[in-house]
Amino acid sequence: MTESPRSGTEWWRTAVIYQIYPRSFADTSGDGIGDLRGVTEHLDDLAALGVDALWLSPFQTSPQKDAGYDVADYCDVDPIFGTLADFDEMLAGAHARGIRIIVDLVPNHSSDQHAWFQQALAAAPGSRERARYMFRDGRGDDGSVPPNNWESVFGGPAWSRITEADGTAGQWYLHLFDASQPDFDWSNPEVQEMFRGVLRFWLDRGVDGFRVDVAHGLVKADGLPDYTPPEDAASMGGEEADVPYWGQPGVHEIWRDWRRVMEEYDGDRALCAEAWMPGPDITALWVRSDEMHQAFNFPYLETAWRAADLREVITDSLRAFGGVGAPATWVLSNHDVVRHASRLALTAENPQGAGIGPKSKGKPDPVVGLRRARAATTLMFALPGSAYVYQGEELGLPEVIDLPDEARQDPTWFRTGGERYGRDGCRVPIPWVSDAPAYGFSPEGASWLPQPAEFAGFARDVQEDDPDSTLWLYRTLLAERRERALGAGELEWLDGFGDDVVAFRNGGLTVVANTGTDAVTLPSGVVVAQSGPLAGDTLPADTAVWLADA
Ligand code: GLC
Numbered sequence: 001m002t003e004s005p006r007s008g009t010e011w012w013r014t015a016v017i018y019q020i021y022p023r024s025f026a027d028t029s030g031d032g033i034g035d036l037r038g039v040t041e042h043l044d045d046l047a048a049l050g051v052d053a054l055w056l057s058p059f060q061t062s063p064q065k066d067a068g069y070d071v072a073d074y075c076d077v078d079p080i081f082g083t084l085a086d087f088d089e090m091l092a093g094a095h096a097r098g099i100r101i102i103v104d105l106v107p108n109h110s111s112d113q114h115a116w117f118q119q120a121l122a123a124a125p126g127s128r129e130r131a132r133y134m135f136r137d138g139r140g141d142d143g144s145v146p147p148n149n150w151e152s153v154f155g156g157p158a159w160s161r162i163t164e165a166d167g168t169a170g171q172w173y174l175h176l177f178d179a180s181q182p183d184f185d186w187s188n189p190e191v192q193e194m195f196r197g198v199l200r201f202w203l204d205r206g207v208d209g210f211r212v213d214v215a216h217g218l219v220k221a222d223g224l225p226d227y228t229p230p231e232d233a234a235s236m237g238g239e240e241a242d243v244p245y246w247g248q249p250g251v252h253e254i255w256r257d258w259r260r261v262m263e264e265y266d267g268d269r270a271l272c273a274e275a276w277m278p279g280p281d282i283t284a285l286w287v288r289s290d291e292m293h294q295a296f297n298f299p300y301l302e303t304a305w306r307a308a309d310l311r312e313v314i315t316d317s318l319r320a321f322g323g324v325g326a327p328a329t330w331v332l333s334n335h336d337v338v339r340h341a342s343r344l345a346l347t348a349e350n351p352q353g354a355g356i357g358p359k360s361k362g363k364p365d366p367v368v369g370l371r372r373a374r375a376a377t378t379l380m381f382a383l384p385g386s387a388y389v390y391q392g393e394e395l396g397l398p399e400v401i402d403l404p405d406e407a408r409q410d411p412t413w414f415r416t417g418g419e420r421y422g423r424d425g426c427r428v429p430i431p432w433v434s435d436a437p438a439y440g441f442s443p444e445g446a447s448w449l450p451q452p453a454e455f456a457g458f459a460r461d462v463q464e465d466d467p468d469s470t471l472w473l474y475r476t477l478l479a480e481r482r483e484r485a486l487g488a489g490e491l492e493w494l495d496g497f498g499d500d501v502v503a504f505r506n507g508g509l510t511v512v513a514n515t516g517t518d519a520v521t522l523p524s525g526v527v528v529a530q531s532g533p534l535a536g537d538t539l540p541a542d543t544a545v546w547l548a549d550a
Helices: 036-041 043-049 084-096 115-122 189-205 251-262 279-287 307-323 366-380 411-415 460-464 470-483
Strands: 016-020 053-056 073-077 100-105 159-163 169-174 209-212 270-273 386-390 501-506 509-514 526-530 543-548
Touching: 036 043, 036 084, 043 084, 043 470, 073 084, 073 189, 084 100, 084 189, 100 189, 189 251, 251 270, 251 279, 279 307, 307 501, 366 470, 366 509, 366 543, 460 470, 470 526
Parallel strands: 016 053, 016 386, 053 100, 100 209, 209 270
Antiparallel strands: 159 169, 501 509, 509 543, 526 543
16 A cells, blocks of 8 residues: 555654753753753643654753854753753653654854864864865955855854964854854765764664754855845845855755664654745755655745735645655744744734844734734644644743843844844743742743743743633644644645635644634534634634534
């Protein structure tokens, strides 16, 4: 019997994967930064939520210039997060509860404190040590002009000039992100071999997969040609084609190589690509059968709360990912974008990474935002494939807009001289207990970013007691999704509800989401889940419902 491409039984095809941003999840040491023990302590909460896997943002050794996405040692745990023994304990605790663990890997760049980069600085131009990174001579008579015009994703030039060991002004190195994050040269076999070793290090410890950072950026076009992005370009790509540092064909060879390493190990393990590419068809290139297993569906995340756009991106995603035998994935929030309880009520489009702050125009209405977020999530969990949840969205947390300037830590804020607020607003430590210090995040009340007073009302303990809470909604949706095997289902569109409605069947359910302003008459059925109150037999604006056949 032949299997249809989307009917495999591997766990990652249908999994709900919960993103832990360790520094903001739960702090047991009291320093105001979350840690791995904090994750272990809350494993029962995560099991009760009903997620299949956890993806942990980087906890490896790092000077934390970009919140851990600047790695100095890929095979150790940073002391602020704990030890390798803490990691092993967390992994065992998760596995004991049937929860898988996905580790974040950052292969595009290291920290400037990585031993290899320090050796490169000490070595001479043209040396083996320099060849692991992208060092180039500057232009102009005295080499004082950067090798090309590329800009960093975080703002400012993508090149920094070093001082050579003899004290003279020297070569330049490429950093697509912060100056503390030098890009590796992936054409160098030593770099390739080093990362095979990193994969095996974590696979040997028993991890179930990797989320691969900037999986569209590792290969740069030959000759490093100048490139000027369009004015309104998203900083991580996403809308532009033919960028000399995003989505170059050579990246796919790297993922084929990594896939072979993964297949040295028994069991189902997954590679998930963070690739901000324009549209589902291009994103699907990352998940061809000999490459990665999953790619984040950023085109879906970037879709506004508009029925026609949602229908289109869902149709395109199922076709594109299904066409290469991969599951579609669905994601609404992560640590790089404005939380969807705020983003979906923004009056203007907000590109990823730009953030919102006290002086932003068109601030989102929190009531509308939360209503839409609950509806959008209700819609999302009914879709076939795999879905991602970012810590705190199960509490309905909004973006924290009123962070004081002096508290901000995202390099985007510094590199743009405060012009772009950056991503701190979605990274504020999450509330567990409404009347405890730091809302239960940290025992003595410390918090690396200040938590707003409104977090008391979003705390998990308050929501535990409230069947109408967002936490209960997530639990209900995830339990029903599992029970009805919606992740493995087939979507069948329903017509006749009008332009502002997304309606479909999956797993014996009728799913209806109203993105418009007028209430919509519902078909008959038994309500299994609802994002908000219904009005008789009608579905109000910004509301979604799951109906079982009567
Ligand atoms: C990815 C991460 C982001 C980080 C960047 C550089 O986009 O998600 O947080 O700043 O890569 O590593």
